[in-house]
Amino acid sequence: MVVTRFAPSPTGYLHIGGLRTALFSYLWAKKNGGEFVLRIEDTDKARNSQEATDAILKAFEWLGLKHDGEITYQSQRDEIYTKYIKQLLDEGKAYKCYMSKEELTELRETQMAAKERTKYNGKYRDFDGTPPEGVEPVIRIKAPLTGEILVKDGVKGNVSFQAEDILDDFVIARSDGAPTYNFVVAIDDYLMGINEVIRGDDHLSNTPKQIVVYEALGFPLPKFYHVPMIHNSKGKKLSKRDGATDVMAYKEMGYTPEALLNFLVRLGWSHGDQEIFSMEEMQDLFNPKDINKSASIYNTEKLDWLNSHYIKNTPNTQLAELLLNYDLVLTSHDKKEILLDALKERAKTLKELAILTNEILITPTSYDEKAIKKAFKGEATSILNAFGTKLTTCENCHLPSDYHHIMESVVSELEIGFGKIGQPLRVALLGKMGGPGLDDVMAILGKDETMLRIANIITKLN
Known part of the structure; x- marks a missing residue:
């Protein structure tokens, strides 16, 4: 059974890149009838x-991404980490290091002066x-000081790291006993059974260190997929200016969960030329082995297009x-x-749809000056009066077609x-040029409100 996870650190908002990896993990688990678990790395x-x-x-x-089982909080697992630190110490695979901060600083400065890697x-x-x-x-773990560490990656292929270039005996527990991230x-x-x-x-650069921990404890390695x-x-x-903002800001901006998830799944993954994917299609078609090896490009226009769809x-x-x-x-x-049939073809976001709706439902209190100059020439006022007079005689004006007649x-x-x-x-009805069909606008407003708005602008112009 495939078991994946999403493991954010609660030190800031959930950003778009984190959400994408969560989505990929979710889809792969669900495709394989597996589990997607959530761990808070706090x-x-x-x-x-x-x-x-x-x-x-x-x-x-x-977004409707439901995790399986209870949420795991690392802050509640200190006893577990302490147990494994003791195991490595007892087995001689880790040791206590008494080097002071001053000694470490001096060592690094000496290495930097000699243009050596600091370690x-x-x-x-x-x-x-x-x-x-x-x-x-x-507490430091005894890492291999020579040789190769091979990361078998489902996206990038085999990635080889030379131990002497990237590793030293890295810290697995700080002086206050707090365990470190890679450990x-x-x-x-x-x-948690994450495979x-x-x-x-x-x-990716953390992975060799984590492999050292896996091997020291005799744990089997999971499959790794590192997404560009x-x-x-x-x-x-x-x-942030490009879109790396709080995921919930996308809700405030008027994006739908379906559009955002569809947008994210296409950032680095594709299935032919298909652009629109339901959640069921994503689960059926997604495979992390098909993730692109190069970075993906964030495209606001594509997100807007999907959202409007x-x-x-x-x-x-x-x-x-x-x-x-x-x-x-x-x-x-x-x-x-x-109302919604008239406007939803015009809106890229729900927020824009709300604005367009209010532009119809709220009676104008001001009018666009350029629109006034363009629209009210010659006999415009008398034409509006004629329309208003004709409208008073309509006893059953309900549909757009009634107003069109x-x-x-x-x-x-x-x-x-x-x-x-x-x-x-x-201009009388909306205060500006532009907007949906006038037939629809008047049907939405109704006869009385339409006549009121016509009277308002005539009064203003006289």
């Missing part, structure tokens, strides 16, 4: 934030003398529920269907083009 007590933890869980809930020199590796007083030791990750992945690890390739980073359009690391294809009842998040109550609006009759009687009535009427 050993950094000074930087941990409960707010960050809550934000991570809230993002998973919003611990193994002073206490085989020490059997009397420990110096006043120094709380760290606890290896232990937790093994104990396939999908993560960003910024972790997401870059901006200039090929550089993604910044999902908005267009969302039932209006569901859209009305989603718009509640933007303080827009349409659930019981009698013209909800006409009245516009047609005014155009015919006055022998004018549709633009002569359309432009001033649009």
Whole structure:
């Protein structure tokens, strides 16, 4: 059974790159009938934030990525880590190092001056003398000092590391007893049954150290897949300006979970030329072996295009529920269907859809000056008056077609083009040029509100 995990540190928000690795891990586990587990790596007590933890869980809930079993918190597993530290000490695979901070600093400065790689020199590796007083030791693991460490990676292929180039006897427990990242990750992945690890390739350099821990403890290695980073359009690391922001900010901006997940799955993975994927299709088609070896490019236009697709294809009842998040109550609006049908083709985001909706539902209190100058020339006011008079005679004006017939009759009687009535009427109803079809707008507003808005602009211009 495939068991994957997502293991964020609650020291900040869940960003888009982390979410992508979580999605890949989720899809691979579900495709194989396996489990996707969530581990909060909260050993950094000074930087941990409960707010960050809550934000991570809230993002998973919003996106519908359900983890299996209980959440594991590393901060609650100190006894487990202490047990394995003792085991390695007892087996002679780790040792206490009494080198002071001052000694380490001096060693590094000497190595840098000689243009050597800075590393611990193994002073206490085989020490059997009397420990110096006043120094709380760290625990170092005995890492191989020569030879090759081979990472068999499902994305990058075999990646070889020379031990003497990247390893020294690295610390697995600090002087206060706190275990270090690479040590606890290896232990937790093994104990939680994680047999396939999908993560960003910024972790690739950590993998040899974790392999050292696995081998020292006699644990079998999981399969590794290191996913290339997401870059901006200039090929550089993604910044907040580019989209590397809190995942929940995407909800505030008006993106749907379906669009965001569809967007992310295509960042570094593809299936032919297909762009639109349901969650079922993602689970059926995704394979981490097909992840691209090069970095993917974040493209806001693609995200907007996907989001507009999902908005267009969302039932209006569901859209009305989603718009509640933007303080827009349409659930019981009698013209909800006409309104959303008219606008959802025009909106890239739910937030934009809410803005477009309010532009119709809220009576204008001001008017675009350029639009006024363009629309109200010649007989524009009298044409509006004629339309308003004709509208008063309509006893059953409910559908867009009802209003269209009245516009047609005014155009015919006055022998004018549709633009002569359309432009001033649009400014009267919306306060600006642009927007959906006037027939739809008037059907949404209703006869009384339409007449009120026409009267308002005539009063303003007189």
